[in-house]
Amino acid sequence: GEKYREMSVAEFFAKNKELAGFSNPTRALYQAVRELVENSLDATDAKGILPWIHISIAPVPEPSQGDGSRPRYVISVEDNGVGVPVTSMAMAFGKVLFSSKYVIRQTRGMYGLGVKAAVLYGQMTAGTPVEVFSATKGSQYVHMMRLMIDVQRNEPRILEKGEWNKRGSWHGTKVTLTLEGDWSRARSKILEYVKRTAVIAPYAEIVLETPDGEILYFPRTTRRMPKPPKEAKPHPHGVDIEQLKSIIRSTRAKTLKDLLVTEFQSIGEKTAVDFLERYGIDPKLKPRELLRKGRERLLRRLVDALMEYPFRSPKSDYLSPIGSDIIEIGLRRMFAPEWVGAVTRSPKAHRGHPFIVEVGIAYGGSIESRDEPLLLRYANKIPLLYEEREDVSYKVVSSINWKQYNIDFPAPLVVLVHIASTKVPYKGVGKESVSDVPEIESEIRNAVQEIARKLRIYLSRKAREQEAIKR
Amino acid sequence: GEKYREMSVAEFFAKNKELAGFSNPTRALYQAVRELVENSLDATDAKGILPWIHISIAPVPEPSQGDGSRPRYVISVEDNGVGVPVTSMAMAFGKVLFSSKYVIRQTRGMYGLGVKAAVLYGQMTAGTPVEVFSATKGSQYVHMMRLMIDVQRNEPRILEKGEWNKRGSWHGTKVTLTLEGDWSRARSKILEYVKRTAVIAPYAEIVLETPDGEILYFPRTTRRMPKPPKEAKPHPHGVDIEQLKSIIRSTRAKTLKDLLVTEFQSIGEKTAVDFLERYGIDPKLKPRELLRKGRERLLRRLVDALMEYPFRSPKSDYLSPIGSDIIEIGLRRMFAPEWVGAVTRSPKAHRGHPFIVEVGIAYGGSIESRDEPLLLRYANKIPLLYEEREDVSYKVVSSINWKQYNIDFPAPLVVLVHIASTKVPYKGVGKESVSDVPEIESEIRNAVQEIARKLRIYLSRKAREQEAIKR
Ligand SMILES: Nc1ncnc2c1ncn2[C@@H]1O[C@H](COP(=O)(O)OP(=O)(O)OP(=O)(O)O)[C@@H](O)[C@H]1O
Numbered sequence: 001g002e003k004y005r006e007m008s009v010a011e012f013f014a015k016n017k018e019l020a021g022f023s024n025p026t027r028a029l030y031q032a033v034r035e036l037v038e039n040s041l042d043a044t045d046a047k048g049i050l051p052w053i054h055i056s057i058a059p060v061p062e063p064s065q066g067d068g069s070r071p072r073y074v075i076s077v078e079d080n081g082v083g084v085p086v087t088s089m090a091m092a093f094g095k096v097l098f099s100s101k102y103v104i105r106q107t108r109g110m111y112g113l114g115v116k117a118a119v120l121y122g123q124m125t126a127g128t129p130v131e132v133f134s135a136t137k138g139s140q141y142v143h144m145m146r147l148m149i150d151v152q153r154n155e156p157r158i159l160e161k162g163e164w165n166k167r168g169s170w171h172g173t174k175v176t177l178t179l180e181g182d183w184s185r186a187r188s189k190i191l192e193y194v195k196r197t198a199v200i201a202p203y204a205e206i207v208l209e210t211p212d213g214e215i216l217y218f219p220r221t222t223r224r225m226p227k228p229p230k231e232a233k234p235h236p237h238g239v240d241i242e243q244l245k246s247i248i249r250s251t252r253a254k255t256l257k258d259l260l261v262t263e264f265q266s267i268g269e270k271t272a273v274d275f276l277e278r279y280g281i282d283p284k285l286k287p288r289e290l291l292r293k294g295r296e297r298l299l300r301r302l303v304d305a306l307m308e309y310p311f312r313s314p315k316s317d318y319l320s321p322i323g324s325d326i327i328e329i330g331l332r333r334m335f336a337p338e339w340v341g342a343v344t345r346s347p348k349a350h351r352g353h354p355f356i357v358e359v360g361i362a363y364g365g366s367i368e369s370r371d372e373p374l375l376l377r378y379a380n381k382i383p384l385l386y387e388e389r390e391d392v393s394y395k396v397v398s399s400i401n402w403k404q405y406n407i408d409f410p411a412p413l414v415v416l417v418h419i420a421s422t423k424v425p426y427k428g429v430g431k432e433s434v435s436d437v438p439e440i441e442s443e444i445r446n447a448v449q450e451i452a453r454k455l456r457i458y459l460s461r462k463a464r465e466q467e468a469i470k471r
Numbered sequence: 472g473e474k475y476r477e478m479s480v481a482e483f484f485a486k487n488k489e490l491a492g493f494s495n496p497t498r499a500l501y502q503a504v505r506e507l508v509e510n511s512l513d514a515t516d517a518k519g520i521l522p523w524i525h526i527s528i529a530p531v532p533e534p535s536q537g538d539g540s541r542p543r544y545v546i547s548v549e550d551n552g553v554g555v556p557v558t559s560m561a562m563a564f565g566k567v568l569f570s571s572k573y574v575i576r577q578t579r580g581m582y583g584l585g586v587k588a589a590v591l592y593g594q595m596t597a598g599t600p601v602e603v604f605s606a607t608k609g610s611q612y613v614h615m616m617r618l619m620i621d622v623q624r625n626e627p628r629i630l631e632k633g634e635w636n637k638r639g640s641w642h643g644t645k646v647t648l649t650l651e652g653d654w655s656r657a658r659s660k661i662l663e664y665v666k667r668t669a670v671i672a673p674y675a676e677i678v679l680e681t682p683d684g685e686i687l688y689f690p691r692t693t694r695r696m697p698k699p700p701k702e703a704k705p706h707p708h709g710v711d712i713e714q715l716k717s718i719i720r721s722t723r724a725k726t727l728k729d730l731l732v733t734e735f736q737s738i739g740e741k742t743a744v745d746f747l748e749r750y751g752i753d754p755k756l757k758p759r760e761l762l763r764k765g766r767e768r769l770l771r772r773l774v775d776a777l778m779e780y781p782f783r784s785p786k787s788d789y790l791s792p793i794g795s796d797i798i799e800i801g802l803r804r805m806f807a808p809e810w811v812g813a814v815t816r817s818p819k820a821h822r823g824h825p826f827i828v829e830v831g832i833a834y835g836g837s838i839e840s841r842d843e844p845l846l847l848r849y850a851n852k853i854p855l856l857y858e859e860r861e862d863v864s865y866k867v868v869s870s871i872n873w874k875q876y877n878i879d880f881p882a883p884l885v886v887l888v889h890i891a892s893t894k895v896p897y898k899g900v901g902k903e904s905v906s907d908v909p910e911i912e913s914e915i916r917n918a919v920q921e922i923a924r925k926l927r928i929y930l931s932r933k934a935r936e937q938e939a940i941k942r
């Protein structure tokens with residue numbers, strides 16, 4: 001007969017590790033570094049701390065046995081971030097779908113899976129525990145744990161733990177794990193990832209030590225940092241029936257009108273009253289009424305109404321763009337171009353989630369001529385290096401008629417696109433490309449065209465000057 | 472402070488429904504139909520039953536209120552398959568990561584998520600339960616359940632259930648759910664999906680009733696069906712440290728040699744002895760010894776050795792290709808071409824998983840001329856319609872130098888690629904494109920070239936004949 005069984009979410013992502021980006025030793029080494037670095041940046045710049053991040057990738061000396069043992073590496077990432085409280089430490093690193101980022105706010109992390117996927121891959125290919133040291137700002141202790149994930153139960157299994165008195169005010173986290181990798185193939189991608197991270201975070205100090213013994217140092221070049229994003233309440237345009245039921249079950253509001261005002265963003269007292277009147281729904285309705293049998297049609301009508309009524313757009317306090325000045329400086333540093341332009345667009349929304357598109361274009365100078373624009377994609381400040389051709393930015397940039405901007409390929413053109421949102425619609429949990437949500441796609445197009453028009457002005461002026469010189 | 476919390480896997484796929492393919496009402500309608508149809512085909516042709524599948528998509532009559540209520544549809548899929556035992560019914564439809572397909576065998580389903588993702592999307596956009604009728608072959612009853620998923624707990628919540636005495640020997644399943652959709656946008660994709668399913672399954676009888684009142688009927692044109700695939704034991708080339716530990720914990724084998732022979736495929740007595748000798752490991756070792764503290768290096772060495780030793784390739788009994796004859800007939804039926812060729816390659820393996828690549832090429836006749844080949848992708852008999860540009864088949868077919876096969880674009884060329892495996896390395900749980908695993912990529916290339924060479928012979932002969940006619 002059929003073998004029916006359930007599977008823990010840890011076993012699911014162990015068996016299907018390619019879904020999380022751990023498809024082979026090359027990608028796995030890259031993905032593990034990413035997940036740790038993105039956690040360190042979330043613990044620093046999203047918390048108002050000037051980041052100091054030290055990345056070390058070292059080969060594991062395998063006793064030379066000629067038994068085909070596969071190359072393994074010890075990855076260690078240390079930061080000066082807010083740290084992990086000891087009460088959450090085991091779960092944060094040992095339980096898949098455990099996170100502090102399940103809130104509505106722009107962060108790099110969002111799934112509660114990243115570091116656990118790396119820990120799982122390490123367990124599968126090296127059999128060793130992850131080691132975490134951490135101290136929070138307020139605490140007087142540094143805590144340490146070595147743990148593995150009990151895959152069948154999706155629970156942390158602590159092998160060792162320690163506690164020391166903290167000297168001074170150090171706070172931060174250091175994560176170390178061992179896994180099978182392929183540095184020779186992963187090297188260029190990992191270097192590119194770290195460089196592209198540093199170039200848009202000039203307020204961060206980053207050190208990368210490689211298995212070849214190289215040390216790459218990205219110094220802090222400014223102390224000015226974008227404001228950390230705030231946490232938002234849900235926006236009515238993004239609500240669904242399940243989410244509304246969940247809000248109703250946990251709310252303290254005594255009436256439907258109060259629920260709308262207190263549980264959502266963009267709904268003030270006046271708006272709530274007007275909204276409920278327009279759809280003929282009683283403002284004094286007790287929220288729990290909506291959960292009763294027979295009330296399904298009213299609940300559905302309310303959700304449809306919340307999605308349709310023109311509530312004001314979500315605020316951008318929950319976002320943290322890179323900044324057009326930083327994008328321009330970064331492009332100049334990377335490419336020594338003859339021309340650079342960048343824009344940070346005003347906030348828009350997709351399904352109740354605010355987003356900001358930023359575009360930078362660099363032209364000429366030391367940029368190599370290519371058959372198509374060199375596209376640098378970013379989402380929530382994360383550089384995206386794989387899966388380009390199904391990404392919304394690639395779709396837009398490759399569909400632009402560059403001829404109308406005086407660009408004939410091959411040409412020396414770089415386009416940087418950044419999408420910042422409280423929810424980036426990635427195509428997969430490995431966060432390599434972004435889905436083509438219509439609102440985001442049209443905003444990227446507008447932003448690219450805005451800067452391309454400025455480039456055209458420069459190019460036609462340059463052409464006229466060269467004409468003049470010839471005569 | 473930080474809000475640390477865990478999330479059930481049901482909540483995870485509700486919040487991130489785009490990961491499962493439910494990104495908007497158009498894709499959601501398509502994905503829901505797919506998930507139900509693929510479950511019905513797994514319950515029939517993978518079980519030696521000639522499939523009868525009835526798909527109905529009907530609009531939900533919303534009372535015309537002008538309150539912007541969004542279009543909803545009732546999707547119903549019925550089959551004559553093996554049915555779902557009542558003891559597993561609630562979990563099969565109400566618990567994310569519950570499946571009968573967590574075994575090593577070629578099936579369309581593999582994640583234990585598909586129908587639950589559709590149920591969740593229905594709950595979020597229509598608030599109604601899924602309804603399931605089912606009867607298994609041996610049972611004297613038909614069982615019915617209406618249930619919803621308790622998202623926070625990832626448990627089924629049965630709202631209603633019933634049991635009737637079965638008259639006759641009916642067996643099968645009928646699944647009905649309601650969700651928000653967009654038939655006008657989804658129509659062409661859903662029709663294409665069903666047609667492309669029918670064309671490679673001529674032994675299946677499929678009826679599709681659409682919201683427009685159309686009835687599409689795909690009659691059975693043969694009673695000959697491929698043998699259902701068998702279940703495999705793991706192959707040593709695909710093992711990792713976690714999996715080996717799990718095997719050790721559950722095995723009844725008293726010695727390591729017996730464990731290798733009984734728990735793996737492709738390891739006979741003689742091979743096991745030779746393997747353990749070569750790596751200097753004691754065949755009489757008690758398996759549980761390997762789990763003890765201090766034995767990690769031996770365990771790692773054993774896993775590395777299992778991945779390196781040239782055990783014979785996995786058998787193909789666990790696979791079920793379409794068949795080159797069916798592919799040719801299908802391409803003729805779809806395109807009325809002037810030439811068709813197809814091949815079913817011999818089995819290969821990726822990471823211990825057997826796979827078979829099949830390719831069909833059709834040329835000329837009624838095929839429209841296009842700037843690039845029209846690519847029809849399939850994986851485990853599922854038509855893949857989205858995410859083409861990051862798919863391994865697209866990568867291969869678009870990189871072929873078609874000029875050397877006498878093809879100049881625009882040209883009337885169709886290429887069908889089918890990848891059948893005990894584990895298809897999809898890029899996402901929505902099963903729309905396949906990762907470019909090197910073994911699979913090179914096998915697709917070999918298969919396409921094999922058939923392209925035959926096409927070239929035809930085209931050059933045709934060119935010579937036309938030359939002769941001119942003189
Ligand atoms: N370096 C760190 N400093 C502080 N907290 C950390 C650090 N690394 C991990 N954490 C904590 O552990 C949690 C789990 O991390 P994990 O990477 O698994 O998920 P995530 O970052 O929330 O989401 P994602 O899966 O998208 O990365 C984080 O939410 C954070 O609270």
Ligand SMILES: Nc1ncnc2c1ncn2[C@@H]1O[C@H](COP(=O)(O)OP(=O)(O)OP(=O)(O)O)[C@@H](O)[C@H]1O
Binds near residue numbers: 514552580582583643
């Ligand atoms: N029509 C059906 N007939 C028989 N069994 C079914 C049917 N539909 C679903 N099932 C059972 O329910 C289980 C869960 O289905 P579900 O689609 O969620 O997962 P899956 O098919 O195993 O994997 P995937 O997520 O890849 O689709 C199946 O494994 C199967 O045992």
Ligand SMILES: [Mg+2]
Binds near residue numbers: 110113114
């Ligand atoms: Mg993370």
Ligand SMILES: [Mg+2]
Binds near residue numbers: 506509580584585586
């Ligand atoms: Mg399924």
